[in-house]
Amino acid sequence: MSTDDRSLLARAATGDADALEILMTRYSARVYRLAYGITRSTSDAEEVVQDVFLQLVYKGAGFEGRAALGSWIYRITTNVSLNKRRGKRRELETSLDELLPTYLPDGHRAGDRAFLLADWSRTPEGELLSGESRRILEAAIDRLPEHYRAVLVLKDVEELSNEEVAQIVGDTVAAVKTRLHRARMALREQLTRHLGAGA
Amino acid sequence: MICRDAIDVLADYLDGTMPRDLAAELERHLADCAPCRAYLATYRKTHELGAAAGRVEMPEEMRARLHRFLIGRLRAV
Numbered sequence: 189m190s191t192d193d194r195s196l197l198a199r200a201a202t203g204d205a206d207a208l209e210i211l212m213t214r215y216s217a218r219v220y221r222l223a224y225g226i227t228r229s230t231s232d233a234e235e236v237v238q239d240v241f242l243q244l245v246y247k248g249a250g251f252e253g254r255a256a257l258g259s260w261i262y263r264i265t266t267n268v269s270l271n272k273r274r275g276k277r278r279e280l281e282t283s284l285d286e287l288l289p290t291y292l293p294d295g296h297r298a299g300d301r302a303f304l305l306a307d308w309s310r311t312p313e314g315e316l317l318s319g320e321s322r323r324i325l326e327a328a329i330d331r332l333p334e335h336y337r338a339v340l341v342l343k344d345v346e347e348l349s350n351e352e353v354a355q356i357v358g359d360t361v362a363a364v365k366t367r368l369h370r371a372r373m374a375l376r377e378q379l380t381r382h383l384g385a386g387a
Numbered sequence: 388m389i390c391r392d393a394i395d396v397l398a399d400y401l402d403g404t405m406p407r408d409l410a411a412e413l414e415r416h417l418a419d420c421a422p423c424r425a426y427l428a429t430y431r432k433t434h435e436l437g438a439a440a441g442r443v444e445m446p447e448e449m450r451a452r453l454h455r456f457l458i459g460r461l462r463a464v
Binding site: 200203204205209212216217220221224225230234237241245289291294296297305306307308309313316317326329340345350368372373375376379380 | 389390391392394395397398399402404421422423424425426428429430431432433434435436437438439440441442443444445446449450452453454456457458460461462
C-alpha cells in the first residue's frame with residue numbers, strides 16, 4: 189500500500205472528510221462494479237459500497253498494508269457482496285453442466301453440425317449489446333452461481349491476473365481458472381442458442 | 388490434439404499464458420477443425436461482451452446519497 193493510501197486511511201479514521209472523499213473518488217467506481225457484478229442488484233450494491241467504506245473508516249487505519257489497498261478493497265467487497273447474496277435468488281442459478289460442450293467418445297464435439305459451426309462473433313458489438321441479445325446475456329450472467337460471477341468480474345471486467353483473483357477470493361489459481369472458463373462457456377452457450385441460427 | 392483438449396485450454400490461450408509448443412499444437416488443431424474455430428471465435432467474443440456488460444457505472448444520485456451517508460457517519464467517528 190502506498191504511503192498516500194495509508195495516510196488517507198489514517199486521516200479518514202480520525203473523521204477527516206477530505207480524506208474519505210479522495211478514497212471514494214479513487215475506489216468507489218470499482219467497488220460498485222464488483223458489488224453489482226456479484227449481487228446483480230443496484231440496491232444491494234449500494235449497501236455493499238456503504239459497508240466497504242465504513243470498514244475502511246473503522247478498520248482501515250489498522251490495515252497492515254502488505255498488499256495494495258486496491259486488492260484489500262476488492263477482497264472486502266467480494267466478501268460483503270457474497271454475504272449479501274447468501275440465501276437470495278438461488279432459484280435463478282442453474283447447474284452449468286448442461287451449458288458446457290459435450291463430446292463424442294473419441295473427444296470430438298458432439299451435436300448438430302450447423303450449431304457447432306455457428307459463428308456469430310462478427311455481429312456488430314452494438315447489436316450484441318442491445319435488444320434481445322443483451323437481455324439474453326444479462327439473464328445468463330444472472331444465472332451464474334455468485335462465486336463464478338465474482339471471478340468473472342475480477343478477471344474480465346477488472347482485468348486482474350489469475351493470481352490476483354485467487355488471492356482476493358481465497359482460492360487456488362487452478363480453481364479460479366476452472367470457474368472462469370466454465371462461466372465463459374456457459375455464457376457462450378446461451379448466446380449461441382439465441383444467435384446461432386442467425387449467424 | 389482433439390476438440391476436448393482444445394476447448395479445455397482456450398482460456399490460457401486467450402490469456403497468452405500457454406507454453407509456446409502447446410499453443411502451436413492448438414493452432415494446428417484449429418486450422419483443421421471448423422467447429423473449434425467457431426467455438427474460439429464466439430468464446431473470445433463472449434469474453435469481450437461480458438467485460439463490456441460489466442462496466443457499469445454507479446448512478447449519480449446513488450453517488451450523492453453515499454457521499455451524504457458516509458460523511459454523516461464520519462462526523463460520528
